[in-house]
Amino acid sequence: MANFYSALLTIVTIVAGLIWLYDAKVNKPKRLEKIADEERRLQQQLDEEARQRVAPQGGIAEFAQSVFPILFVILILRSFFYEPFRIPSASMMPTLLEGDFILVEKFSYGVRDPLWRTEFIESGRPERGDIAVFKYPPQPNLDFIKRIVGLPGDRIIYRNKTLYIQPACDTTIQTECPKLEVVARNISDSDAVYFNGARPLQVAEEQLGNVSHQILLDPTVGGREAFYFKQSGTARDEWIVPEGAYFAMGDNRDNSEDSRYWGFVPEDNLVGKAVFIWMSFEMDRPSSSWLPQWVPTGIRWQRLGGVE
CATH class of the missing domain: 2.10.109.10 (Umud Fragment, subunit A)
Incomplete structure (x- = not known):
């Protein structure tokens, strides 16, 4: 179908964007709070690697965050340019x-x-x-x-x-x-x-x-x-x-x-x-x-x- 790929690209982009948005607005504040609690307990600031161990980002959310900008640019170029x-x-x-x-x-x-x-x-x-x-x-x-x-x-x-x-x-x-x-x-x-x-x-x-x-x-x-x-x-x-x-x-x-x-x-x-x-x-x-x-x-x- 001629419109199949346009529709598929649009849907996948929207889904990736919604997952990223949910993670940023709901899950990320919880992760930051958990990291802050651990830093207060240890009385020291954790490096990035330690932060990931304490409050890791989910694999699906991480994937959506990485691919959404790329999909969004492709969608805009393909749809309008x-x-x-x-x-x-x-x-x-x-x-x-x-x-x-x-x-x-x-x-x-x-x-x-x-x-x-x-x-x-x-x-x-x-x-x-x-x-x-x-x-x-x-x-x-x-x-x-x-x-x-x-x-x-x-x-x-x-x-x-x-x-x-x-x-x-x-x-x-x-x-x-x-x-x-x-x-x-x-x-x-x-x-x-x-x-x-x-x-x-x-x-x-x-x-x-x-x-x-x-x-x-x-x-x-x-x-x-x-x-x-x-x-x-x-x-x-x-x-x-x-x-x-x-x-x-x-x-x-x-x-x-x-x-x-x-x-x-x-x-x-x-x-x-x-x-x-x-x-x-x-x-x-x-x-x-x-x-x-x-x-x-x-x-x-x-x-x-x-x-x-």
Whole structure:
């Protein structure tokens, strides 16, 4: 479960903190009183070792006191600042590869509590072209990562593997609404070669808002409009993004389960923005290997750095 570790970390931190607090407020004064009585009896001040023998701190309380500060710092950093994620699939190739480990900036899209994810500080919203982590709408206990293509109010068309966007129009402040435009895309001369199974994929450069990035297209895959999410009042390959929601797509366009198939990403499902690759493992171990498939075969040092 995507929220399991957040909930577990929060509960363990709270329990450790309560044990430490109880020990400090209830047990510690009793220990100090016992030590004072022993010092009066002996008429001398005891050193630390002797104090521990006279009134030792319980093992559980000592452990809680030592780990609580560490757990608290980790909880704050993970809940409100940065959280590590592992890329589990090929849906964001070539931008993100399976085996990449990324940092997600949690405060980019609002500061939320780690358990119920209620936003209590508004700190920003996704921009077109952002790579966002969010709770998968059909199954919110899973985390998904895709690129934000459509903003609230946008009209999105994906037809013949070509993306069209008509930005939202506020008639109260705009005298002329933007027109539907094709998203600029050019087949790239990249030296990198990507495959879907044994099939080579085309690499294309796409300009999405202010973000220039690469996408992959599979020439052997035809239209999949029959499987698209059907929004009432629109064509099968057309969507109007509702207020408070976003339209997300994978960069590996013919190998991505995204908004085209299950609909929109509610604002409340947003987790954060992918900003940095801090580790990248090669995971191309052959099935004949005696080692488990999850054991890396190498490190892709050249991939470490910022995410676009």
